[in-house]
Amino acid sequence: MDTHDHHHHALPLSMYIGVGATLFILTGVTVVSAQIDLGSTANLILAMSIATLKASLVALFFMHLLYDSKLYAFIFSVGLFMLTAFIVITMFDTMRRDGIYDHRAVKIQQEAGFYKDIHEAAAAEAAAVEAAGDGEHDAPAPAAH
Amino acid sequence: MEQVVAIAGEEHHRGHPALAHHFHDMEQQHESIKLGVWLFLVTEVLLFGGLFCFYAIYRAWNPEMFTQAHQLLDVKLGAINTLVLIFSSVTAALAIRSIQLDRPKQTAMFLVVTLLCAATFLVIKYFEYSHKIHAHILPGELFAYTHLEGVANPHIFFSIYFAMTGLHGLHVVGGMVFLGFVLIRTLQGTYSSEYYIPVEMGGLYWHLVDLIWIYLFPLLYLVG
Numbered sequence: 001m002d003t004h005d006h007h008h009h010a011l012p013l014s015m016y017i018g019v020g021a022t023l024f025i026l027t028g029v030t031v032v033s034a035q036i037d038l039g040s041t042a043n044l045i046l047a048m049s050i051a052t053l054k055a056s057l058v059a060l061f062f063m064h065l066l067y068d069s070k071l072y073a074f075i076f077s078v079g080l081f082m083l084t085a086f087i088v089i090t091m092f093d094t095m096r097r098d099g100i101y102d103h104r105a106v107k108i109q110q111e112a113g114f115y116k117d118i119h120e121a122a123a124a125e126a127a128a129v130e131a132a133g134d135g136e137h138d139a140p141a142p143a144a145h
Numbered sequence: 146m147e148q149v150v151a152i153a154g155e156e157h158h159r160g161h162p163a164l165a166h167h168f169h170d171m172e173q174q175h176e177s178i179k180l181g182v183w184l185f186l187v188t189e190v191l192l193f194g195g196l197f198c199f200y201a202i203y204r205a206w207n208p209e210m211f212t213q214a215h216q217l218l219d220v221k222l223g224a225i226n227t228l229v230l231i232f233s234s235v236t237a238a239l240a241i242r243s244i245q246l247d248r249p250k251q252t253a254m255f256l257v258v259t260l261l262c263a264a265t266f267l268v269i270k271y272f273e274y275s276h277k278i279h280a281h282i283l284p285g286e287l288f289a290y291t292h293l294e295g296v297a298n299p300h301i302f303f304s305i306y307f308a309m310t311g312l313h314g315l316h317v318v319g320g321m322v323f324l325g326f327v328l329i330r331t332l333q334g335t336y337s338s339e340y341y342i343p344v345e346m347g348g349l350y351w352h353l354v355d356l357i358w359i360y361l362f363p364l365l366y367l368v369g
Binding site: 009010011013016017019020023024027030031034040043044047048050051054055058059061062063068069071072075076078079080082083086087090091094095111112113114117 | 176179180183184186187190191194197198201202205206208212220224227228231232234235237238239242245246281285286287288289290291299300348349352353355356359360362363364367368
């Protein structure tokens with residue numbers, strides 16, 4: 001707990017093995033729980049809760065935040081708090097934009113190779129339909145699906 | 146007298162050879178360096194934080210697409226890599242413990258195991274990446290996988306997947322370089338219970354790499 005009146009004490013081996021085993025078990029729990037369909041939001045919250053529990057174990061025990069000077073824990077917490085504020089405030093913004101910015105995906109849809117294929121196939125098909133006034137249908141139809 | 150000697154810029158007559166002249170003692174040096182490492186780790190969290198925000202925005206905009214696109218990832222490989230990284234975190238922590246107990250040979254052994262785990266992680270990642278590259282499951286406009294019918298914008302998920310796992314993979318490589326350096330210095334007999342801050346720096350960095358993966362794995366492979 002105190003870092004100044006003695007030299008660094010090594011922590012017992014059993015702590016490292018116990019925490020490691022717990023992390024292994026929690027990994028199994030998160031994989032299994034994700035196979036159960038609780039609804040998208042509930043699954044996300046459950047998976048993030050388990051991840052946060054695992055991350056806390058790593059930070060508190062393996063990174064010694066529980067045993068070292070509390071200054072390190074404070075600095076790390078401030079960083080995590082800032083990150084949380086960053087994401088939460090961004091979400092407030094981005095989830096309320098639809099009225100002013102509803103073409104967010106259009107540019108990517110026009111440029112991605114996947115959509116180029118689809119657009120080309122659609123254009124070729126349209127051209128074929130137009131040319132098929134006299135019945136013959138031979139649109140190339142590249143593998144769009 | 147001590148101060149006069151220090152001001153004159155001469156060598157310390159007291160203390161460990163690794164003690165820099167601007168620190169009072171090893172303890173102060175150790176705590177100061179560790180403070181710097183934690184500040185660095187915060188900058189790393191914020192670096193990945195930008196990508197986590199990227200993920201949050203696009204998932205909120207395309208919940209259906211995330212659910213379907215993430216099924217192209219192999220949960221088994223992701224889970225194995227998670228266990229490999231957690232195991233390597235245990236061995237990295239034990240490497241520090243061993244040097245605190247003045248057992249440099251044990252430290253070297255644990256560092257070797259950590260490095261082997263890191264290499265295993267990268268090999269599995271390589272197989273995952275090469276499978277995706279062959280199937281044209283690529284980020285952004287390179288995406289040309291055509292077997293996801295009725296899913297709008299799946300390339301966005303893979304932009305996020307490659308950006309986040311790619312940056313994480315670079316951190317794994319960086320961690321291996323630093324831990325490799327620490328291993329060599331350990332074998333040279335540089336470290337002891339009095340001076341082992343580089344081992345601890347490598348360990349802390351390695352735990353952060355593990356910590357980020359602990360979030361990446363469920364976000365990308367499980368709940369997409």
